[in-house]
Amino acid sequence: MKSSLQIYNSILRKKQAFSPLDPQNVRMYVCGMTVYDFCHLGHARVMVVFDLLKRWLRASGYPVTYVRNITDIDDKIIRRAVENGESIRSLTDRFIAAMHEDADALGIERPDHEPRATEYVAEMQEMIQTLMSKRLAYRDDSGDVNFAVRAFPDYGCLSGKSLDELRAGERVGVSGSKNDPLDFVLWKSAKTDEPVDAKWESDFGVGRPGWHIECSAMSCKLLGNTFDIHGGGADLQFPHHENEIAQSVGATGESFAQYWMHNGFVRVETNGQSEKMSKSLNNFFTIRDILKVYDAEVVRFFILRAQYRSQLTYSEGHVQDAKAALGRLYTAVGDVQAATTIDWSRDFESRFAEAMNDDMNTPSAISVLFEMAHEVNRSADQTLAERLKALAQVLGLLGRTSEAFQKAEVGEQAGTFDETAIQALIDARTQAKTDRDFAKADAIRQQLLDLGVVLEDKRGGATEWRRA
Numbered sequence: 001m002k003s004s005l006q007i008y009n010s011i012l013r014k015k016q017a018f019s020p021l022d023p024q025n026v027r028m029y030v031c032g033m034t035v036y037d038f039c040h041l042g043h044a045r046v047m048v049v050f051d052l053l054k055r056w057l058r059a060s061g062y063p064v065t066y067v068r069n070i071t072d073i074d075d076k077i078i079r080r081a082v083e084n085g086e087s088i089r090s091l092t093d094r095f096i097a098a099m100h101e102d103a104d105a106l107g108i109e110r111p112d113h114e115p116r117a118t119e120y121v122a123e124m125q126e127m128i129q130t131l132m133s134k135r136l137a138y139r140d141d142s143g144d145v146n147f148a149v150r151a152f153p154d155y156g157c158l159s160g161k162s163l164d165e166l167r168a169g170e171r172v173g174v175s176g177s178k179n180d181p182l183d184f185v186l187w188k189s190a191k192t193d194e195p196v197d198a199k200w201e202s203d204f205g206v207g208r209p210g211w212h213i214e215c216s217a218m219s220c221k222l223l224g225n226t227f228d229i230h231g232g233g234a235d236l237q238f239p240h241h242e243n244e245i246a247q248s249v250g251a252t253g254e255s256f257a258q259y260w261m262h263n264g265f266v267r268v269e270t271n272g273q274s275e276k277m278s279k280s281l282n283n284f285f286t287i288r289d290i291l292k293v294y295d296a297e298v299v300r301f302f303i304l305r306a307q308y309r310s311q312l313t314y315s316e317g318h319v320q321d322a323k324a325a326l327g328r329l330y331t332a333v334g335d336v337q338a339a340t341t342i343d344w345s346r347d348f349e350s351r352f353a354e355a356m357n358d359d360m361n362t363p364s365a366i367s368v369l370f371e372m373a374h375e376v377n378r379s380a381d382q383t384l385a386e387r388l389k390a391l392a393q394v395l396g397l398l399g400r401t402s403e404a405f406q407k408a409e410v411g412e413q414a415g416t417f418d419e420t421a422i423q424a425l426i427d428a429r430t431q432a433k434t435d436r437d438f439a440k441a442d443a444i445r446q447q448l449l450d451l452g453v454v455l456e457d458k459r460g461g462a463t464e465w466r467r468a
Contacts, residue, residue: 005018010237010262026062026063026228027064027065028227028230029067030232031068031231031232031240032071033099034074034076035077035096035099038098038288039102041285041286043287045312046231047103048300048396051108051396052304053231055394055395065113067112069117070096070116073088074211077091106287120214120218121209124186124216126217127217128209132145132204134251135148136246137186141177144207145185145204146179146183155182159237159238159242184239187202187213188210190208216247225248226256227258229261230244234265237260264308264311297408298322299319302322305363306363307363308362326397329373332374334385339386368391369388369392372387372388376388425444425447453465
């Protein structure tokens, strides 16, 4: 099934039919994490959104080459390594491992390529040399090499603003040596107090690459000068992605990415007020802190319930609602196996595909799953349950049995209890009932309920448990 996918292309500011350069190799690049700390919910959204896009493209019959980079050299990384008294490599290796743990928990498949910036410094230097030879870059009095923004006529094509409206971005240090405040750094001259593992030799002096040049060099090396999709969070649209276009097109003379996709911001609801999640406001949540409280599949489902371009508001109530909704889907499918193939011509499947082809409209796609669940509950049609599970697995959902989902680890809500401890309490309650000590039996039931465990007494005397 080759899909009729429509993508909202940020550079055109409208939806556009997806037509890959090579239908046998859709090439996609996504800006990944700067690894000096644990990943937060905003990172989780980027990873889930583009994991879903890759899954949908492959489900639609397209082979995909997916690249998501790692920034492992950066001012914050250097500062944190110095503070910790460790090497940059030690710091970044540790947080890359943590990122992989978080991503694996969320059901995010590994990209085909996960390049580290420090492995592509030679390619960055080559691109900088090319830009300098074309008079699109210059070395200033401080020793930095900067891109000359006003020498690139199409600068502003992604943000849609004129040069006079634009200002240097959040990560762009404004140096008095620059020819223009809008110019951005390609190569940072080394400082004497910086560690040796933050410095590289180059024809334009000892130093290290700027942030923006990393993605241009890595994407062109791994995917070619022109590729299909470039993605990332909305906060990267300017200046990072704008600068990528200028560098890449300026160096190669060819068009860069054909489709630009940006997921919306994550907001946090606090005391009834919604505000943007950010470290400066001290209202951000790391993935691993969230996973101490909520099942990872619930978090993935919570993210997917919002269309990727819309804002996502995090609150305990919203995640609890997602948990209950996902539980209803699991109840419908029970312990069936997913259908081995999907017939996209059937009613539910075709409407699911129609929703996904509409710029990945996951709320509508998920509503189809609930229609199927309602019909399964009414008719007990196991074949339909198998079809439901197969569609859900396209989204990375319903990969377990209903029982496994209900008995999944409940994190901090369950204290230090595991399944063995829970079963021991159930056995103690059963014995209390046999001894007609109903007060003790009721107390044990309440103890488990307080820990997020609900008991269900079945005919014949058996007792099963599930998460609250």
